[in-house]
Each structure stands twice: as structure tokens, then as C-alpha cells.
Amino acid sequence: MRRQPFRAVLAATTVATTLAVLGCSGGSGSSAAEPLRPSASPTSASSAAAGPRPGGVAPSRRFAVGRRELTYNRGGDRRLPVTVWYPAKGAAGGSPQRDARVADGRFPVVLFSHGLTGRPSDYRPLLTRWSAAGFVVVAPTYPHTSRGASELQVLDVVNQPADASYVLTRVLALADAADDPFRNHLAVDQVAAAGHSAGGVTTIGLFTAGRDARLDAGIVLAGTALGVGTTFSGSAAPQLFVHGKLDDVVSYQAGKAAYDRVPWPKAMLTLPDGDHGGALRGSDERALDVVTGTTVEFLRWTLYGDARALRRLPAQATRGGLATLDDRL
Template identity: 30%
Template sequence: MSSSPLGRPIVAVKPIVVPAPGRGVDLQVKVTAPLSGEDLPVIVFSHGNAWSLDGYEPLVDRWAAAGFVVVQPTHLDSRRNGIGWEDPRFATIWRVRIADLHAVLDGLGDILRHAGGLEARVDRERVAVVGHSWGAQTAGAILGARVLDADGVPGEDFSHPAVSAGALIAATGTGDTLTPFAAEHLPFMRPDYSTMTTPALVVAGGKDQSQLSTRGPEWFTDAYHLSPSPKALLTIAEGEHTLGGLAGEMAAETTDEDPARVALVADAISAYLLDALKRDGAAWAALGGAAASGDGAWTIART
């Protein structure tokens, strides 16, 4: 048990093994939850490339303090699994990632039971998915986005009926401006957002210049501009790809360390999801008012 950044006691249980036949490596998850409370909504979180269930505590702890149960799987691309760009398994990891989220969503009851009997305290009708970077593309597939093949034909529908809302942080844009490296190693990075109908918040950094695309930071807003409403877009003017250090304050990938920025992302997502899941719209409304009257350091748009 630990105290969250907001002072509300939270508890984390790990690792919990989730059945995933044929995966080759056990699918393990971590569950973080408030120590008290009933009818808690759920966030299933997909990490960025190379991370694991042990990352992103600055986000997860704030979400748990806000009343969410958060489930974090470790995907195959985690550093701890040692599967690099040249590994023949890497080409299909994007599919395994999506399958991981399906396994978590399908096995949510058992996961919650193994996490200290949480199933009695959770509202299974209010489930969301959230992801960062590669995890955002993974979560987007659960929300209804598809992947275009080399001929521009949309692939399978990977959406999951248990999910009512989501949030995509630094989500991959369209695949027409991939760099040669990305086109060779990440050909699946060709999302089609036209079918992503589930309500979602897109979070983008105004200084997020990807090495995977020849476009600028606006590449990370495609999930908002190219998907059907209702959608919302939080743009943080000075934010880079880690948006202040989402994966952890000491993470080497953090290029724009700013705990206040991380808190903004975390709190905006919890506020949006509480509204989208029809629990409480007050915090999201207040955030919109603050953005409208602010200095432009961060803005919110809606469709």
C-alpha cells in the first residue's frame, strides 16, 4: 500500500498472469486501485515501446487516486523480453499487443479476483482503454481504428464491446509520411481512424517531433481530426513525446521533464473519462473553462 500524489491511499498487486495461449511469454499484469470505494471504473493501459507493467506510475497512481482501477499488461516488446527490431517476432508484435488487451478485457473478472477481491468493487459497465505512443495505437484499435495494408485496404476490426471510452496519448498519425526506417520496421504504423467511433480524448504535444514521420507535431493530432465525433483534443504547447515524463521521473526517454505537465495529462484523462463514462462531468467542465480562460499553454478542442 502507498499514498498517491493526491493523498488517497492506493494499493498495487503484481504480477498477475493472464491466460494467453500461444503467446510464448506469460502475459503479466499489474493492478492499481484505491484502497476504498465502490462501483469503481476501470482503465486498461497500454505502455509505449519497450516499457512494462512497472512503468507509468506518475499516471497510474493519479488515476487510482481519482477512483479508477488500472490494469497494466507487459507487452512482448518490453525490454525485459529482449525482442528487438531484427527479431522475426517483432513484425507481429502489434497484433499480439492488441490480443493482450483483448485477453485482459475478456479475463477482467479473474484478474480482479486475483487482485484481492476487487471484482466486487468495480463497475464492469464503465471500462476505458488508454495508451501512450505505440500503446496509443494499440488502444486505438480497441476503440475501432484499423490498420491499412500496403494497398491502403483497412484490416480487421479489433474493437471490443466492453470498452465505452478511451484516451490516446501521442498517438501515431497516418502512414503516408513515414520515414524510410519506420516504413521498413514499422509498416503497421498506418492507422485508419475513420472507423474509431468510440468517444476518446487525444493528447498531443506541440513540440513532439517524431523521428518516424516527416511531418511535424500535428502528426499526433490525426486521431482527433480524422475520426468520427465525439472526440476531444488536449494540446500541450511545450510538450514533447514524453509529455513531462509520463513513464517515470527518472526515465532516460524523458526529454521535457515537468511533473506539472504529467499531472495535467493524468488529471485531464481522468476528468474526461469520468465524464465520458457518465460518472461525473464536473471536473471535465472545469478543465474546459480553465483552458478557455488560460494563457494558451494548453488548449482543448472538441468535435
């Protein structure tokens, strides 16, 4: 993720917030976008899942990982290519295999949002580990904030929660689609959202201004509430924040301020020597191990309802002395 464009977003806080309230942005195609149709409206969020389901058991084995490419369009110029990593049949380890057969079972879904000028593939070291642990990771490429976009529109991030919910609707529908490889393999009632940087903004937006009542939990990686606010709504959805103290793109203080406003069970993993994204893309392998271990246990607890994972989480967060954990889960 380039530093300068997102700093432009930070400098435009007032404008972005106004745009978020108005439901528009600088994106030329926003007005033509297909309306959001989540399975439950934000006004009925109080009837959605309220925290982890008790008594579940997450898989203890590692899976092979498959990869699938899908393409959707929310209307106008909002084309949304989607990469899906998922547990696959075969021996664990090795590179993800395109269109590999899905492993036996029904797996929770994690919706992942990339950072500004990023793409889902940038996060493969982290996301494939989530899939190997038993999660289907759904990662859209956003039309105006991704690398290679015809025109980078930094304020379009406020439209991305609606994009994310739209993609989630389309992918979850595959669980009942005749002859689709994901038929009977998606746990449509066990869903989380996660995202990095501008994708962290998108993720927070899915629990605030664009609340998607299907979401049971959230993971915010080096994110801030810029443009989407901190009016968290709906049923309790535990949140895990991850932030480096040396982040020179999104300040640690900005991430902590958003974390402090979360009214639900929450935890914040702090990497004292962490930068903006090295622990996510694999350039810092030891930090990646800590982030992976912590996030996997969080997802096992929130989506599978595995209480043992919650007990293991603090040890994963603090192993090696690379991070500290503010644990309010």
C-alpha cells in the same frame, strides 16, 4: 521509449498495415495465441454503451493507492504480466502499497498500454493519480514490445489489441470470483482504454480493427493509427488525444491525422512545448499536472457519467497556459 525502434515502425507503415489486415505479425508465437473472447463481439458493438451515462457522480476525494501483480498468458509465447493500481483503504498520499485492501465501492476500469521498450512502471506518476481519483488501472506488459523482451518485434504492436482485450476479460472476471480481493469492486460496465505511443496504436486498434465493444472511451497519448487504421466502429465512444508539438518520435501531424478521423465526441489536448513523454513520466511536473487534470475529468465524465467533470475539463486543460484544447465533446 527509445526513438530508433519506433521510427523503424514508422518506416514500415505499408508492411504493418498489411499485417494488421491479415491478422498476423513477425511474432513467432502469434499463430498459437488463444482467440480473443470479449464479452461482446465487434459485430454487436452497436448495442454497447453509446457515450457517458447521465447523472453519475464521481468521487471528489483522493484515495490511497494499492498495487497488485497478475500474470496471464494468451497462448504460445504471449505471456502477459499485469500491474493493477487501484483505490485502496487508508490515507491518501504516499507510495502505492502492494496488495492493500481495496477501498469500499465499485470503481471503473482503465486499460493502459505502454509504449515501445516501455513498461507500466514507467507511467506510475500518471497512472497512480488516476487510481487515486477512483479508477482501477490495468496495465499489461506486452511480450514483444516491452523493455527486456527477449527479442524486440516492433510490428507485433498489431497483435496487442487482442492481448489487451484478453487481459481485460480476465481482470473483469475477478469482479465475480469467489474470495478474490476485487470481488464486487470492479464496475465492469464502465471501462476505458488508454495508451502511449505504440500503446496509443494499441488503444486506437481497440476502437478500429480490434473493436472491443465493452469500451466506453479512449485516451490516446502521443499515438498514431499506424497498422490499425482509422475505421472507427461500434457505438460512440468519446476520445481524448494528447500530443506535444515538439514530439520527435510520433509527429504531432500523425496524431492529429488520427484524431481528425474519429467520428465521435472528441477533444485534443495540444502541448506546444511538449515532447514525446515528459508530461507522462513526471520529468515535466507542470505539464503532468495539466495532463492529469484533463484526463481525470475526461474519465470522470465518460465512466462515472459526471456532467460536472465535463464542464471542468476545459479549465484543467488550459490552466497555466501550457496547453490548448480542441474541444468537440
